[in-house]
Amino acid sequence: MNKQQLTAIQPLHVFDESIFETIVDDLVTKGFSIQENGLPDFITQALLDCQRSISEAEYKTAGIGRAENYKKATNVRGDAICWITGSSQEGALWLAWCEAMQQYINRSLFMGLFSFESHFACYGPGKFYKRHVDAFKGQGNRVLSLVGYLNEDWLEENGGELVIYNSSDDVEGTKVLPKKNTLVVFLSEQFPHEVLPATRTRHSIAGWFRVNGSVNDNIDPPR
Ligand SMILES: O=C(O)CCC(=O)C(=O)O
Numbered sequence: 341m342n343k344q345q346l347t348a349i350q351p352l353h354v355f356d357e358s359i360f361e362t363i364v365d366d367l368v369t370k371g372f373s374i375q376e377n378g379l380p381d382f383i384t385q386a387l388l389d390c391q392r393s394i395s396e397a398e399y400k401t402a403g404i405g406r407a408e409n410y411k412k413a414t415n416v417r418g419d420a421i422c423w424i425t426g427s428s429q430e431g432a433l434w435l436a437w438c439e440a441m442q443q444y445i446n447r448s449l450f451m452g453l454f455s456f457e458s459h460f461a462c463y464g465p466g467k468f469y470k471r472h473v474d475a476f477k478g479q480g481n482r483v484l485s486l487v488g489y490l491n492e493d494w495l496e497e498n499g500g501e502l503v504i505y506n507s508s509d510d511v512e513g514t515k516v517l518p519k520k521n522t523l524v525v526f527l528s529e530q531f532p533h534e535v536l537p538a539t540r541t542r543h544s545i546a547g548w549f550r551v552n553g554s555v556n557d558n559i560d561p562p563r
């Protein structure tokens with residue numbers, strides 16, 4: 341086998357898996373994982389480079405609901421989003437890291453994660469995302485949610501916390517400040533959560549690992 345053939349079959353990146361192991365342990369014991377330094381610096385840097393290269397026009401007002409039920413609802417969520425396609429090197433690195441996490445989780449927990457989608461989100465000052473779950477049982481195919489934060493020097497008084505509730509009855513929840521490098525992973529159907537308003541612009545990535553929900557000709561996820 342020549343060198344070119346060898347490079348073609350070798351993975352381009354080998355990532356440190358210790359953070360994936362911590363996340364898996366947390367998922368087993370609690371169903372969610374909050375890691376203050378969960379995003380390695382080189383990943384955060386790639387994401388910041390990618391995010392800064394996106395023009396304001398490429399961010400679209402986010403909506404709620406799937407497919408034909410999709411609608412804009414600024415009384416529910418006020419963020420603007422831009423999907424990460426992997427067309428830039430930085431975006432591709434992010435997707436490769438998430439794929440490595442997906443494979444690690446599948447090897448450890450047999451969750452059958454099949455694909456991943458993610459977008460940048462930008463919440464202007466005062467914007468929020470009301471309490472919601474990312475997936476309803478038996479509807480759609482998002483099974484594991486991921487949120488990562490890109491905000492340097494974020495202080496408690498800046499607000500903008502993610503609040504994760506343990507169940508539909510929980511009103512107290514656990515608050516997470518959207519500080520640079522913080523990573524949160526949780527079971528999509530199980531944990532209601534919300535984003536509180538902030539005093540400054542709040543940058544994040546939200547992503548979802550999905551299972552294959554294809555039935556006959558209906559390909560789901562669509563790609
Ligand atoms: O940005 C966050 O902290 C969470 C965002 C979220 O819940 C979502 O996009 O579904």
Ligand SMILES: [Fe+2]
Binds near residue numbers: 473474
């Ligand atoms: Fe959410």
